[in-house]
Amino acid sequence: MLCVELPSLRSLFKTPTTSRSGRAPDSNLGGYGSVETPQLGFSSKSSTGRRDDRSHLEKLSTLLEDIFEAEDSIGPSSGSHESDFFSKLTDDWTKARLSVVTMAKLEKLVSKIARSRKKMRSGPTPLPVGSGGTGDLEFGILSRVMKILERSVKAGEGLDPSGQAAANAQGKQGSKPGNNARSSPVEGAPSEDVVPAAQEVSAEEIDRMSVDLEVLKEALLASECCIALLTSDNLQKQVRPMPSRFDSADNTSALFRRAHNFLSVDDENCTDACHLPFCGIILFPAYGTAPILTSVLTSSASEIQSIRGTIDELFTVACSVITRINKLFGADVSVSMSDSIVIQTVYVAIGPFFVMESQNTASKKSAKSKSGKVAFSTPDEAASRKTSMKGLRLEALVLIWNIFASHEEQRSWIIEEILTSLIRLPDVKQMAGQFKLGNGYSIHTVSALLLQLVQTSAHDVRVQLQRLASEREQSFVLNHQPDSQEEQPPGPTERDYQELQLYTTGLEPTTKAARTMITFLTKRSGKGKATKSSNDAEYRIILDNLISDLLVVLHWPEWPAASLVLNLIARFMASHHTVAISCLDDNKATADANTLKSLALDHLGVITAKLRSSLVKAKQASQESSAPPLSPITKTWDEVLSEGNIESLKLFAHEHQEIILYLTKRTSEDQIYETARELTAVQWGQRLASALKVYQSHDEDEDEGRRPRNNPELVRTLKMALQSVWKESSADVFEANSLREVSHIDRLAEHLGVWQNIKSIADPALSVVIVASDASAVTMRTKALRALGQIVTSDPQIFRNSKVRTAIEQHLLDNSPQVRDAAVELIGKYVQQIPELADDYYARIADRIADTGLSVRKRVVRLLKTFYEITQDVDRRVDVITRLTMRIHDEDDNVKDLAIKTIEELWFTSTAENLEARNSRTAEYGFDTKSRLAAKVSVIVKMIGEFQDRPTLEDLLHKIITEKDGKEPVVIQKQYTEICDFLTDSLVDANESAGQNIVASIKTIYVFSSAYPAIISGSKATTLIPYLKNASTSEEIILADYLLKIFRVYIPRVPRTATKFAADLQQALQPMVLKPSAAGGFGGLREAVACYCATIQYLSHDYKSLVGLLKSCLGRLRGIVKLTAEEMKVPATSRVLYMVISITSLLCEHCDFDKLREGNQTYASELNQITSTSIAQHVYNILVMLYKKLRESTMRKGLLQCLGFLFKGYPNLMTLDESSVIMDGVFHSSDVESQSQLLKIIQAFLVAESAKHVAHEKASGAKKKAASGEVNMGERIGSSNDFADSGVSSAIMQRYISQILESALSVHPSIQAPAFEIMGFIVKQGLAHPLQCMPVIIALESSDNSVLSNRAISLHSLLHGKHATLINTRFPESCRASYQYQRKMCKNIVQGYRCAPEVTALLHPWYSLVREKRSSRQDFLKAIVRSFDIVFPLVEASQDDIDFARYMAENVAALDYKTLEVVLTVIRHLTSVLSVAVANLFSSSQPSTVPAGPNPTESPIIQENNAAATIHSSAQSSTSSLDIAMAKASILVGIVLILKAHLKILYGLPEDKCLKWVPNKRSALRDKPISS
Secondary structure, three states, X not given: OOOOOOOXXXXXXXXXXXXXXXXXXXXXXOOOOOOOOOOOOOOOOOOOOOOOOXXXXXXXXXXXHHHHHHHHOOOOOOOOOOOOOEOOOOOOHHHOOEOHHHHHHHHHHHHHHHHHHHXXXXXXXXXXXXXXXXXXXXXXXXXXXXXHHHHHHHHOOOOOOOOHHHHHHHHHHHOOOOOOHHHOOOOOOOOOOOOOOOOOOOHHHHHHHHHHHHHHHHHHHHHHHHHHHHOOOOHHHHHOOOOOOOOHHHHHHHHHHHHHHHHOXXXXXOOOOOOOOOHHHHOOOOOOOOHHHHHHHHOOOHHHHHHHHHHHHHHHHHHHHHHHHHHHOOOOOOOOOOHHHHHHHHHHHHHHHHOOOOOOOHHHHXXXXXXXXXXXXXXXXXXXXXXXXXXXXXXXXXXXXXXXHHOHHHHHHHHHHHHHHHOOOOOHHHOOOEEEOOOOOEEEHHHHHHHHHHHHOOHHHHHHHHHHHHHHHHXXXXXXXXOOOOOOOOOOOHHHHHHHHHHHOOOHHHHHHHHHHHHHHHHHHOOOOOOOOOOHHHHXXXXXXXXXXXXXXXXXXXXXXXXXXXXXXHHHHHHHXXXXXXXXXXXXXXXXXHHHHHHHHHHHHHHHHHXXXXXXXXXXXXXXXXXXXXXXXXXXXXXXXXHOOHHHHHHHHHHHHHHHHHHHHOOOOOHHHHHHHHHHHHHHHHHHHHHHHHHOOOOOOOOOOOOOOOOHHHHHXXXXXXXXXXXXXXXXXXXXXXHHHHHHHHHHXXXXXXHHHHHHHHHHHHHHHHHHOOOOOHHHHHHHHHHHXXXXXXXXXXXXXXXXHHHHHOOOOOOOHHHHHHHHHHHHHHHHHOHHHHHHOHHHHHHHHHOOOHHHHHHHHHHHHHHHHHOOOHHHHHHHHHHHHHHHHOOOHHHHHHHHHHHHHHHOOOOOOOHHHHHHHOOOOOOOOHHHHHHHHHHHHHHHHHOOOHHHHHHHHHHHHHOOOOOHHHHHHHHHHHHHHHHHHHHHOOOOOOOOOHHHHHHHHHHHHHHOHHHOOHHHHHHHHHHOOOOOOHHHXXXXXXXXXXXXXXXXHOOOOOHHHHHHHHHHHHHHHHOOOOOOHHHHHHHHHHHHHHHHHHHHXXXXXXXXXXXXXXXXXXXXXXXXXXXXXXXXXXHHHHHHHHHHHHHHHHOOHHHHHHHOOOOHHHHHHHOOOOHHHHHHHHHHHHHHHOXXXXXXXXXXXXXHHHHHHOHHHHHOHHHHHHHHHHHHOOOHHHHHHHHHHHHHHHHHHHHHHHHHHHHHHHHHHHOOOOOOHHHHHOOHHHHHHHHHHHHHHHHHHHHHHHXXXXXOHHHHHHHHHHHHHHHHHOOOOHHHHHHHHHHHHOOOOHHHHHHHHHHHHHHHHHHHHHHOOOHHHHHHHHHHHHHHHOOOOOOOEEOOOOOEEOOHHHHHHHOOOHHHHHHHHHHHXXXXXXXXXXXXXXXXXXXXXXXXXXXXXXXXXXXXXXHHHHHHHHHHHHHHHHHHHHHHOOOOOOOOOOOOOOOHHHHHHHHHHHHHHHHHHHHHHHHHHHHHHHHHHHHHHHHHHHHHHHOOOOHHHHHHOOOOOOOOOOOOEOOO
């Protein structure tokens, strides 16, 4: 984790007041022991215990004299010295180094002298005699002691106690130059929070480290002593004028270089940031990779603990050194520093902010030790070092403040250096350092540092203003003295003009610093791929963090720089975005322009959204009665000035002055308020001064018409406000901490800032976003709409802006699905915020549910759920559910699942968790109250009543209940039952309220019962029996049909004890079977017979009635068969015949009489009386005989229908020769109705077979669940009957596949619909080869019927997912089939594209599937371009060939190409086609007729005449046929030429670029997208 964390707001920026060195003034020397502990044997100190009355200066002089005497006593050849003044670690005694205790004594005395003189100087009495400062010492003494201290400083250079620098150097040499800089941003630091395990370290290495640390401590303490001498009283005045004797600049530079070296081991390059901070020696695990350092931090040995104590002492001295350096840059020291010193000091100051601290705690210690990694030896030591790090940062922060405030020329460099150093941290995205704010939030520490530096930039303005104020006071005093002869001139003085100019330009330094920061980040963040470096991504993260932090502290009174910086960022991005628009509209747009524009859109939306949300918050707060009232001013400063209202101006000034006074009162507790006060005052003064310049005329010759109207009262008010800017507060400072005042000032600052920033930032940014929504690039339009979405979410009222609404609405039909998705998302946010305006957009959004973009359809599905929840209109809710239900047939499975889930959430929201709670609240209906249930049921009933595709509803409800686990199926089952019970009760009560009616209610019950049959209870089923009767009206027919289907579903689950129900139901069904209603037609009879047979088989077992009905029907049938064909045509006879054969066929379909005869001997004799063979075969023979006998189409249709009933019950009958003859005859006939009926029979047969298979799978699954672990050999071996039945389907499909596919392309919907359903069965069940169906599927994809087209696309997607390699062949055949189908369907000229809602190629669905993989896409493009080939030798092309070429050209031109490679591929192959065709055409146009040789028997004249005649006749015949063929071939060539030119113009591809492109060579064009 990174240790860029500072203390909280209350402690970090608090101005240090006492003991800046961090040590107690007397006894504690920061870890070096007490000064009086060792007896140094000073010659002038009394040894009798008497009080030492000498001054501190005398003590210092005595100490220096003793040091010099001790040094002089050292011999040139002595190898050691026993004096306590010098260090035992001195290696060269000719250059002896002072000991730690001696330097501590020296530093203490110098500090005491400085403090005593400062105290005396500020007191009422003059300085006493003998109380001089260090400047009173002789220069030779000072020079000598500085040289002695310099020895210790130089001894510490180049030391590496931990061995880390050597490890880093070795790592640099071994690293590859191509490695990413991000892999190790901080040299020597681990890439992650991983700490290596401790290794064994030798005792010699431990001793060496101990010695090196002691030398470092001496060197660092010597540096502190030197800086203490330089900052002591009057010393700098003495040193500066004598460069010949003592070069203070060089010495100071050396001292700073030494301090920098302690904070950075990289001594060779002082202009680089701190790669390896000195703090890394102390803090682990940031730089704890060295084995010796790891051992030091983990070992508990006594010698190791002493080393850790030395490290802590070094840390204390480092803080003290920074404090001493800070005094050199303070206001009370007038030392002029060179640029080199300032630069080195900056590195010293910013170094602690980029040190990684360990986040190990005691709780992590055990885990670390278990994994073999290293932790601190004790948590207390870790906490101590972390606290020390915060103190070090505090001192460094004060130092960087002082430098930044006093050195304006270095500000830009300092900001850039901070940002450059930041990216060298391991991971700027996960910076652990967080600056804690007063409200509990936090921002990044570096962001807080940068904002503080920006606020500090206003300090020099305050200093200059104070200087002018002091000069004004002095001038006033001099002018009002009695002997003064000067008269004060009336009007403003020159000093007043200087002050006004200073206020006017007061924000320039602050603005310059902020712009430096913004420019540095945006230039590096806005680079494209071509110019982007490895660190640019890091700068983008820094910029993102900075903007997010600015939005956090925006409008806070203590952070006025946030508003200023954010304003500059918004203006910078808006201006560069506007410049980038012109570049992007051209084809010469650079990558940097694209990236910069994208960067601007990413942030402008966030910034505007924040300002809009603040505006909404401010309006809401102003309406709260508990909050103190604020001013009613809701205008900017410019608007207040333009109105000239004095009261508003005074109120405006009062509010600003109130904020400034509040910051002034809090200055004493935290320095952050000091910088905030300075910047706030400068900002307010700049506004006032600018206004005064405008309204106060100084030039009488100025044009009165162009000068603003002079308003004396306004000018007077502005002057008074300007004079009060720096007014000190006389109130109690403790009042500033009251919560009430803090809350009031916060609200006041936000109130003033919001209205100013809305006009200066939000409105211009919104305009830029709106303009960007019309950009040519898809990415920019999408980002612009996303930005608008953020703005609308924060302030829904912005949607009422006509420009915003227009920008959003026009993109609902955008060419790009990404843009349409963004537009739909934006409207969805708007609808959620303002539900009452949802009616304006429902129709537009609902139409997008069939969008070609997958993401758009998903978005619309989610948004329709929102529309359903916010509306109470039943019709609207029904429409929503209807559209969602249609998505079950979507080509994408994710959309299907999402639609099903959405309907489930809208209708069946109860979950297993709240089941018991709802049951306890509502015992009657379980989940919903009666009113809520009635409202939901009304929507369900109306939707199901109006929805025509009933199987889709059944599949929907079945999927909802079957795709659940645990308790959820039980919950939904109870809700299904609840709905059906409610509908049944409403039928009893004759309640048709809320749009309910009997037919719709019965249909709803049937749909739910089909999905889950167990929902029908015995009592509810008994309630429905009275509604079952022979139908006489259309409504009763529909009602009876649904009731019969409900009973068929319920009968297999009725308990056998329900004899009363069985008897009542059989009694109600008998008249419907025996005497069917003429109004009910054949459909009612079919359901009645099926229900009648099911009742007898499952409930009553009254087979006697069933057998008797069969015998009666067959007896009537025998009598009719004996009639002639003419007699059968009699209407009465034909009607009876049709009814009898229908009942007979239905009885055979629903009851296996052969099985009944085998299993029940009671009825065997009666059935044998009919026939001893199969009953079904017997009935089949009668029907076939009647079919052959009757020739009338109407009678044959009835017979064909009855044969279909037998086929469903007995599939083997379809394979008989008689059946084949009948079906062949129907397919070869021109009777549309017969063909449609036969196709429906085949479809019904396949559906029945599929239902049997599904039922068998369910039964086998239940058996497997019941008998887990047991092996069913019957399932493994199989049944002969199952094999025989399954073979029938395949045999029938193989025999009639060509007729079925031809019927699927029929122009008659009655033939096409069942044929397509059969083809769907063929594809899904694999009853034929997929290639046989592909041309038909491709042709149907181009149909104008959207339902048919979507279903064909769904089949194609299914085949593409299973057999992509297999079906992606024979492209020309499928293209020709598509053209032939369009030619058959279109009355006019066939076109290869469709214009509504957008230009789309008819082959686009096919291309959208094959383009997923490059190989299949390339094969497809080559194949379709090959359709333009011209066959040679030339054969006269038909008009159909020319039309087909045009059809394909239009498809190729309208295909949705995504990359340039695709377009270049097409153009490349078109070029090949053209080159071959033109060459062949040219060769064919040359004369090729060769005259025959002369006949030697003829005369020369006759031979010449015959040859001329032959040539002439041959030329005439060949010219006529060749010219026509060439003319038509030239038309084909012209089509190809036009297509190629169109593609080049459309996609901006010059001819040379097309020729240079190589198909199979990898290039940047392969994945380069096409700008839409």
